[in-house]
Amino acid sequence: MARLHARIGTLRQLEILLAVYKEGSVTGASKALFLTQPTVSMQLKKLAEAVGTPLYEQLGRKLIFTQTGLEVVRTAREIMESIGQLEMRLADMQGLKAGTLRLAVVTTAKYFIPHLLGEFLQHYPQIDIDFKVGNREQIIDRMAEGEDDFYVFSHPPRHNDLNLHEFLPNPLVAIAQQGHPLSSERNIPLQTFVDQPFLIREPGSGTRYAIERHFEQLGVEPNVRMTVESNEAIKHAVMSGLGVSILSSHTLAFGGSSGLARLDVEHLPVTTRWYLASLKARQPSIVARTFLDYVEACGRQSMISHLDL
Amino acid sequence: MARLHARIGTLRQLEILLAVYKEGSVTGASKALFLTQPTVSMQLKKLAEAVGTPLYEQLGRKLIFTQTGLEVVRTAREIMESIGQLEMRLADMQGLKAGTLRLAVVTTAKYFIPHLLGEFLQHYPQIDIDFKVGNREQIIDRMAEGEDDFYVFSHPPRHNDLNLHEFLPNPLVAIAQQGHPLSSERNIPLQTFVDQPFLIREPGSGTRYAIERHFEQLGVEPNVRMTVESNEAIKHAVMSGLGVSILSSHTLAFGGSSGLARLDVEHLPVTTRWYLASLKARQPSIVARTFLDYVEACGRQSMISHLDL
């Protein structure tokens, strides 16, 4: 019986295979791993030789994994998972709070998450953070890969295989240019507000989703003049008088409301919440559990105190 | 982040660790792996360095695994299991009947199992066989490790987590020295038989277990003069006139009855059966399934045809 790795390759080769599978290309994987493309190509060749069968075929610019390749990818994942679990168990035994916390957050959460993380890291300086930002739809897609500890949404998808931890209010408030005629009025009729030129986030964003639902329930339709793919761009458009909008208070916190006025409109703010979502199928690491404990114990209070506008 | 195997060692080192754990010693493992003892010692040292903690301590001549060591053993097993599963899936995909069939059989089964295996291997020459022999008690102990595809018993333990496949009759017959006064008699009274000097297998053996139970049910007690730990030794003792005994027909098959006579005793032979037992918790490999199919389809008939005495 041949030595084990003569039959299945080395751990390094399996690592490289997973990177190629993930990136979808040899060149992409080489960049991600800081290697040259020929290194990756050669390692994959050796792995295929060890296994005894081609792992993928090249179709023009695309790599098409063979069934064998997919099975080897699966096993490589299992092995990496076993190793990851070992490291967690060892860390547990050592009472170490070290490792990587992986978060994927919707765009609007990027305004407060770094502050929350900063405070968390003061307590646990050994923890690394891997922090990805995307709109709601992108984060939902990313969840399918299951590589993150938590996903931060204000409107999590309806899933039975998700753990949801509500952790913070996320009020969506009406804003206008500072000095706007409506800015000095109280209890502005909603219809007056939505008749203004209205700026809204792109389809797929949680903020747009919440606004559309709220307006639908109230039976009003905003006078949309511009769809904008960034909270910052919306703020600047409002500041320059292009229209009014509704944004999360979080985008306005930490000094983010200069040049803007909050409008007092009936039926607003839209009351939403922030959730930490995690996959039930994913065993939480110590780091993940530590973060969750921290958020519930003190991170929440700290973030709320920054929401006054 | 350091390269994977810098944190957990190489697959080879994990293989070696498992051998040390299994053999209980560095020297034992080196023999099992056909390596020198210092090689094994060095590889374990490197593995402990990769993991960052001692894996075992030496207490005089004994190795005591640390908790960390046990966790690494566990992960090594998971990894080997994943690799084993991959190989089975690949073999499945290739329609290959190759791999290793692992059997652990009680002593008496060693008389026919090699013949059965020989015929099986003519059909599937790519299959390797790993074949262990022990008495009933030893095989039951071995089952706790769950490393074998099948365990061959005539009296399997009563377990809910076992699959049992009855596959062959195992008649236990009375024997005496060729030319013995009783050898020409028909329908010998049982009491006459058990009054002869009686030779019996050692406690823990399936044959002894079956005989004791049968005699208990019939309310007789054999005149035991010798306990012998081997079927062959019993046969030779009987041949030289030291007494009579009861042994499985299988020990007498394939030319194994020269110098012996079978006695026609009332209430004998004891009718027992051979079982292939497998653990429900263990996913059967293709090879295991193939063997089971073979046994049920033709191996059984072949073995029965050799039982005429």
Add this chain to the structure above:
DNA sequence: GCTTTATATAGATTTTTATCTATATAAGGG
């Protein structure tokens, strides 16, 4: 058609892994 993107192969080099022989040290058993 030309340029860009993408993988494979060749050749070379460095580093690492795996293993051996020789020896030292310690513990257990008679």
Add this chain to the structure above:
DNA sequence: CCCTTATATAGATAAAAATCTATATAAAGC
């Protein structure tokens, strides 16, 4: 006490693994 059993360490060597630079070939895109 001496011999045997057992692991660790030192030093050396060969093989394998990992990686790079250079180049060839093919397909896609403009």
